[in-house]
Amino acid sequence: MKKLLLLSLIGFLFSCKKESGENFGKPSAEIAENASLKPEELGKEIFEGKGVCYTCHKSETKTVGPSIKEIAKIYKEKGASISEFLKEKGEPIVDPSQYATMKTNFAVTKNLPEEELKALEAYILSF
Numbered sequence: 077m078k079k080l081l082l083l084s085l086i087g088f089l090f091s092c093k094k095e096s097g098e099n100f101g102k103p104s105a106e107i108a109e110n111a112s113l114k115p116e117e118l119g120k121e122i123f124e125g126k127g128v129c130y131t132c133h134k135s136e137t138k139t140v141g142p143s144i145k146e147i148a149k150i151y152k153e154k155g156a157s158i159s160e161f162l163k164e165k166g167e168p169i170v171d172p173s174q175y176a177t178m179k180t181n182f183a184v185t186k187n188l189p190e191e192e193l194k195a196l197e198a199y200i201l202s203f
């Protein structure tokens with residue numbers, strides 16, 4: 077009889093745990109995951125995701141646009157702001173002759189929140 081009581085107690089504890097796990101565990105874990113993303117990790121996500129920057133910018137080699145490394149080098153040398161450039165508030169300093177092609181992206185980047193622009197900047201400068 078005692079054993080049975082103990083078993084049902086354990087069963088009860090488990091069912092509580094499972095329920096709270098389903099209701100609260102998941103969302104808070106997801107929030108924690110996002111909050112723990114470093115700016116350059118968030119930037120990478122945007123660069124390769126909704127920003128579609130990767131189609132024209134590769135890390136090492138020049139394709140349609142200059143490589144990420146080249147952009148990072150020039151922006152570090154000049155101490156310029158990538159986030160300002162992406163808001164169309166800066167001058168092109170990497171390859172001004174091709175600026176018209178890059179300009180088409182401002183329709184997207186101008187509407188990104190400041191946090192995401194800073195994340196893109198952090199990602200590029202991490203090269």
Ligand code: HEC
Binds near residue numbers: 177
């Ligand atoms: C359609 C192709 C294309 C896409 C997509 C694209 N770029 Fe570019 N990008 C270019 C070209 C071409 C240049 C060279 C012209 C220039 O320097 O402005 C450039 C230049 C740049 C520069 C250097 C600007 C400077 O000062 O000269 C940065 C920073 C940059 N791109 C960031 C991005 C980011 C971030 C994204 C994604 C949101 C993106 N690009 C998407 C083609 C593209």
